[in-house]
Amino acid sequence: MLEAKNRLGIIFFPAFDWAISATHPEREERLLYTQDQLREEGLFDIAGITEYKPEIATREDVERVHFCIPGVESVCTKSHLISAGGAITAARLVMEKEEEKAFALVRPPGHHAMKVVHGNRGFCNINIEAVMLEHIREQYGPLRVAIVDTDCHHGDGTQDIYWNDRDTLFISLHQDGRTLYPGTGFPHELGGPNAMGRTLNIPLPPGTSDKGFLHVIDNLVLPVLEDFKPDLVINSAGQDNHFSDPITNMNFSARGYAMLNRRLNPDIAVLEGGYAIQGALPYVNLGICLAMAGLDFDGVREPEFDPAAIAQSDQVSTYIERLCDEMLKVWRKPPALPKQGERSGDWWVRTKDIYYDTDGISESQVESVLLCPDCSGTVKIETWSTVNPLSVGIEIPISACDRCAGIGRRLLEEAHLKGNYRYVQCIDRKAKRYTRYGF
Structure with missing residues (x-):
C-alpha cells in the first residue's frame, strides 16, 4: 500500500455560493475540476493523506489583520470567512502536529487584500494567509515566519500588511509589474524603515519557464531562507504562472510547480490564483500535493505539454541570473531606509x-x-x-x-x-x- 512520506492534510472549499460573476475566471470550477482529479487519481486512498473540512474565521480573526472600512461585514461574505478558515485549519493541523504539512485548496483568494480594506481588488477581499498567520501567532505565540508567494501577480496585499514587520519575511516571485497587474513588486521595494530587507521582490520576464523559476529558488530563495531561519514557511501557491493560463504570460509547467514545492519544502501551502481551470489547475494541484506528501510526481503531465515550445530564451536566463545575484547582495546588505516616504x-x-x-x-x-x-x-x-x-x-x-x-x-x-x-x-x-x- 502506497504511503506518504510526509503526513499531509488537504482542506477543500470551492465556495459554491460566491463569484464575482458567473463567467469570471475566479469561480467555483477552479476547484471542482481539481477535486475530481485528486479523487480519480486515488490521492485520498494513499495512507497519510487526509481531507479536512474548513472552519470559519471570525470577525476578530479579520480585525486582527485588517482595518475594514466601514466594517468586516461590509467588505466580505461568509465564503471569505470560510476560505480564511480553511487556511487557519491548515495551520492548526501543522502547529498541533496532527499533520506534518497542509495544503489549503480554498477560494476566494486573498493576496491582493492590503492592510486597509474598502472593497475587492484583484479578486481579493481579505488576505487569507495573513488572517491565518496572525491567528496562529495569537494562539501559539510569536513566530518568525517566511511567506513565499509564487503567484504570477505580485502579492502587493501581503507585502503591504507585512511591510513594517521585522519578524515576517515576504518573498514574491512574479511576472514583472511593467507587464502585468498590479504594476508593483520591484527590487527597490524592500520593506519599511524598521524592517528593511524583510520584503524581497523578484520580478521575472514574460516567458520565464521551469528553468528560471527553479534557478530563483535554488540561488536566491533558499539561501535567504537559510539566513533568516524561519520557524514556519508558508507558500502562497498561486498557479497562474502556468503556460496555459489565460490572463498571464509565463511558461511554468505542472511538474515545474511540483519541483518548486519539493525544493521550497513549505510547512503550509495556500491556493491563490490560477485560471486555466481544466488544462492546468487539476494537474498543478496534484503535483503540489504529491510533492508535499514526499511522493513521486514524475508522471504528472498536463494536456498540450511540450517542453520545447515553452523553453525560455537565453536572454531571459541571463536576466534572471543577474537579478538573483543582485538581490542576494541586497538581502545581505540592505539600504538603511526605504525609497518610499x-x-x-x-x-x-x-x-x-x-x-x-x-x-x-x-x-x-x-x-x-x-x-x-x-x-x-x-x-x-x-x-x-x-x-x-x-x-x-x-x-x-x-x-x-x-x-x-x-x-x-x-x-x-x-x-x-x-x-x-x-x-x-x-x-x-x-x-x-x-x-x-x-x-
Missing part, C-alpha cells in the same frame, strides 16, 4: 493611492511608522476613499516595546476624543485588544 520627526511617512479594480473604488492613505531600533514600530494609517470618509487605523505590533505601545495607545485616545475621523480602529497585538469606534 520621508522622515517627519520620529515618524517615517509615506502616501499611497490605491485603486480597487473590481469595485471601482479609489482610496488615498497617509501611513506613519514610528521609527524604533527595538521593535517593528507602531503604525498609524489615515485613509479615505470614494465610498468612505476620513478614518484611521492604529496598529501596535505583537513585539512592541513599551515606548511604541504607549504612543500607540495615546494615539487611539486622541483619535477617539478629537472626533476628526468617521471610523477609528486599533489593533493592539501586544495587549490582544481590538478597539473600534464609530462602527
Whole structure:
C-alpha cells in the first residue's frame, strides 16, 4: 500500500455560493475540476493523506489583520470567512502536529487584500494567509515566519500588511509589474524603515519557464531562507504562472510547480490564483500535493505539454541570473531606509493611492511608522476613499516595546476624543485588544 512520506492534510472549499460573476475566471470550477482529479487519481486512498473540512474565521480573526472600512461585514461574505478558515485549519493541523504539512485548496483568494480594506481588488477581499498567520501567532505565540508567494501577480496585499514587520519575511516571485497587474513588486521595494530587507521582490520576464523559476529558488530563495531561519514557511501557491493560463504570460509547467514545492519544502501551502481551470489547475494541484506528501510526481503531465515550445530564451536566463545575484547582495546588505516616504520627526511617512479594480473604488492613505531600533514600530494609517470618509487605523505590533505601545495607545485616545475621523480602529497585538469606534 502506497504511503506518504510526509503526513499531509488537504482542506477543500470551492465556495459554491460566491463569484464575482458567473463567467469570471475566479469561480467555483477552479476547484471542482481539481477535486475530481485528486479523487480519480486515488490521492485520498494513499495512507497519510487526509481531507479536512474548513472552519470559519471570525470577525476578530479579520480585525486582527485588517482595518475594514466601514466594517468586516461590509467588505466580505461568509465564503471569505470560510476560505480564511480553511487556511487557519491548515495551520492548526501543522502547529498541533496532527499533520506534518497542509495544503489549503480554498477560494476566494486573498493576496491582493492590503492592510486597509474598502472593497475587492484583484479578486481579493481579505488576505487569507495573513488572517491565518496572525491567528496562529495569537494562539501559539510569536513566530518568525517566511511567506513565499509564487503567484504570477505580485502579492502587493501581503507585502503591504507585512511591510513594517521585522519578524515576517515576504518573498514574491512574479511576472514583472511593467507587464502585468498590479504594476508593483520591484527590487527597490524592500520593506519599511524598521524592517528593511524583510520584503524581497523578484520580478521575472514574460516567458520565464521551469528553468528560471527553479534557478530563483535554488540561488536566491533558499539561501535567504537559510539566513533568516524561519520557524514556519508558508507558500502562497498561486498557479497562474502556468503556460496555459489565460490572463498571464509565463511558461511554468505542472511538474515545474511540483519541483518548486519539493525544493521550497513549505510547512503550509495556500491556493491563490490560477485560471486555466481544466488544462492546468487539476494537474498543478496534484503535483503540489504529491510533492508535499514526499511522493513521486514524475508522471504528472498536463494536456498540450511540450517542453520545447515553452523553453525560455537565453536572454531571459541571463536576466534572471543577474537579478538573483543582485538581490542576494541586497538581502545581505540592505539600504538603511526605504525609497518610499520621508522622515517627519520620529515618524517615517509615506502616501499611497490605491485603486480597487473590481469595485471601482479609489482610496488615498497617509501611513506613519514610528521609527524604533527595538521593535517593528507602531503604525498609524489615515485613509479615505470614494465610498468612505476620513478614518484611521492604529496598529501596535505583537513585539512592541513599551515606548511604541504607549504612543500607540495615546494615539487611539486622541483619535477617539478629537472626533476628526468617521471610523477609528486599533489593533493592539501586544495587549490582544481590538478597539473600534464609530462602527
